[in-house]
Amino acid sequence: MAKVMSRRAEGQLIPISLTVNGALYEIEVEPNELLLDVIRDRLGLTGAKRSCDVQVCGACTLLLDGRPVSSCTLLAFEARDREVLTIEGLAAQNGKLHPLQEAFIEHGGFQCGFCTPGMILTAKTLLDENPNPTEEEIIQFMQGNICRCTGYKKIIESITAAAKKIKASSSRT
Amino acid sequence: MLKRFRLEEPESVKEASDLLGRHGESARIYAGGTELLLAMKEGLIHYERLVNIKKIRNLDQVKLDDGVIHIGALATHRQLACSDILQERLSAFVRMEQNVANIRVREVGTLGGNLSFAEPHADPGTLLLVLGSKLIAEKASSKREIPVEKFFVDAYETCLEEDEILTAVEAPLLPPRSSVAYLKFGYLERPSVGVALFLVLDGGGRSIADARVAVGCAGPRPKRVEEAEALLKGIGLKEASRAVEKAGEIAGHASEAISDLHGSKDYKEHIVQVLLKRAFHQALGQSQSGGKDQGGLRG
Numbered sequence: 001m002a003k004v005m006s007r008r009a010e011g012q013l014i015p016i017s018l019t020v021n022g023a024l025y026e027i028e029v030e031p032n033e034l035l036l037d038v039i040r041d042r043l044g045l046t047g048a049k050r051s052c053d054v055q056v057c058g059a060c061t062l063l064l065d066g067r068p069v070s071s072c073t074l075l076a077f078e079a080r081d082r083e084v085l086t087i088e089g090l091a092a093q094n095g096k097l098h099p100l101q102e103a104f105i106e107h108g109g110f111q112c113g114f115c116t117p118g119m120i121l122t123a124k125t126l127l128d129e130n131p132n133p134t135e136e137e138i139i140q141f142m143q144g145n146i147c148r149c150t151g152y153k154k155i156i157e158s159i160t161a162a163a164k165k166i167k168a169s170s171s172r173t
Numbered sequence: 174m175l176k177r178f179r180l181e182e183p184e185s186v187k188e189a190s191d192l193l194g195r196h197g198e199s200a201r202i203y204a205g206g207t208e209l210l211l212a213m214k215e216g217l218i219h220y221e222r223l224v225n226i227k228k229i230r231n232l233d234q235v236k237l238d239d240g241v242i243h244i245g246a247l248a249t250h251r252q253l254a255c256s257d258i259l260q261e262r263l264s265a266f267v268r269m270e271q272n273v274a275n276i277r278v279r280e281v282g283t284l285g286g287n288l289s290f291a292e293p294h295a296d297p298g299t300l301l302l303v304l305g306s307k308l309i310a311e312k313a314s315s316k317r318e319i320p321v322e323k324f325f326v327d328a329y330e331t332c333l334e335e336d337e338i339l340t341a342v343e344a345p346l347l348p349p350r351s352s353v354a355y356l357k358f359g360y361l362e363r364p365s366v367g368v369a370l371f372l373v374l375d376g377g378g379r380s381i382a383d384a385r386v387a388v389g390c391a392g393p394r395p396k397r398v399e400e401a402e403a404l405l406k407g408i409g410l411k412e413a414s415r416a417v418e419k420a421g422e423i424a425g426h427a428s429e430a431i432s433d434l435h436g437s438k439d440y441k442e443h444i445v446q447v448l449l450k451r452a453f454h455q456a457l458g459q460s461q462s463g464g465k466d467q468g469g470l471r472g
Binding site (some may be wrong): 033068077122144 | 175176177178179180206207210211214223251274275276277278280281362
């Protein structure tokens with residue numbers, strides 16, 4: 001019985017459409033496919049990393065409709081009819097970096113860089129909902145993203161600097 | 174690596190319950206997957222079928238209905254952490270939800286999934302125990318209310334039947350002069366110890382009319398500690414602030430703490446005692462400061 005069922009389980013394909021970094025994709029996914037594997041292996045966007053694989057470290061963070069998710073533990077079909085943003089899609093079309101990316105470079109917000117895509121995407125969500133966070137709010141919000149190099153000080157400085165940059169550029173326009 | 178399974182996407186409770194009944198132990202409800210997928214990826218459990226119940230409508234609503242706060246089982250932790258109704262009526266629940274796991278888990282994980290998976294190192298069950306909550310379980314043709322005290326049977330085990338689906342959590346509105354505190358401690362991703370306390374003061378605010386104590390995470394399941402409650406009930410606040418020491422010791426022993434990566438049995442029992450004392454002072458502080466900000470005191 002179990003054998004029959006497992007054979008029957010093979011080959012189920014779920015057609016989904018999703019937007020990744022502004023581009024629409026119509027693909028078929030198996031129920032057990034993880035969003036991280038689809039993004040990295042099928043779409044070739046390798047910014048998000050597999051690290052702890054248990055939703056603790058944040059290296060695999062992607063934004064799904066603007067909210068951070070652990071793509072290592074999210075079934076790919078969950079992106080059905082939704083918008084995914086990866087680090088590759090954060091800079092403007094003309095290549096100009098996002099203020100968060102600029103600030104991380106200017107303030108040394110990374111060393112090895114492995115956690116950086118997840119850090120920056122999570123920080124984007126923070127600044128989108130709270131453009132002027134206190135240091136305490138940054139620490140609270142970023143609690144689920146782990147960096148083993150920087151000691152976090154530079155990351156907090158980078159996010160604070162990015163908030164100022166965004167504020168300055170929006171007051172100019 | 175996640176092994177293959179088949180995905181079912183029913184659009185009604187009846188359809189979901191029928192599927193679960195038909196496929197028995199080879200099927201499992203999927204409602205967020207933040208616990209389930211970890212265990213499946215690790216190869217600890219496998220199901221031929223996952224039944225995604227998130228297509229069933231209106232199971233994620235928070236409503237106030239005739240003196241009862243109704244929380245749909247599919248509400249995510251984030252939804253609950255941002256709920257205006259809860260913030261106004263049960264802010265201790267909001268604070269607990271704001272601190273569940275991390276921002277990504279709160280985004281995807283659901284309250285119903287958290288309770289049904291019954292992972293011992295979880296926050297909501299312990300707090301719900303002191304709130305006098307009921308869980309609503311439904312199957313194809315019937316519906317029952319389960320007092321939360323009866324829900325958790327053991328680690329990863331609830332009293333839900335194979336074809337039963339947890340659809341809602343209901344909590345009565347807090348009575349006047351009551352306050353609630355939930356405190357947890359842990360240095361790993363999951364909490365090592367959680368303690369919840371509910372207090373009602375008498376009309377003059379000088380003694381404790383009612384008390385409920387619950388402990389979680391330390392042992393296999395969250396549980397009420399009636400023996401500790403009895404020590405606190407009906408005595409003056411000064412006396413109670415001494416009695417809470419003993420109540421904490423009793424709660425520590427009652428927690429059925431086990432020695433593991435989170436700490437030794439003795440250590441966890443001690444933490445239970447410390448947290449109960451802190452919860453007591455936090456709850457009293459809320460009562461005496463009017464509790465508006467903390468939402469502790471109502472009435």
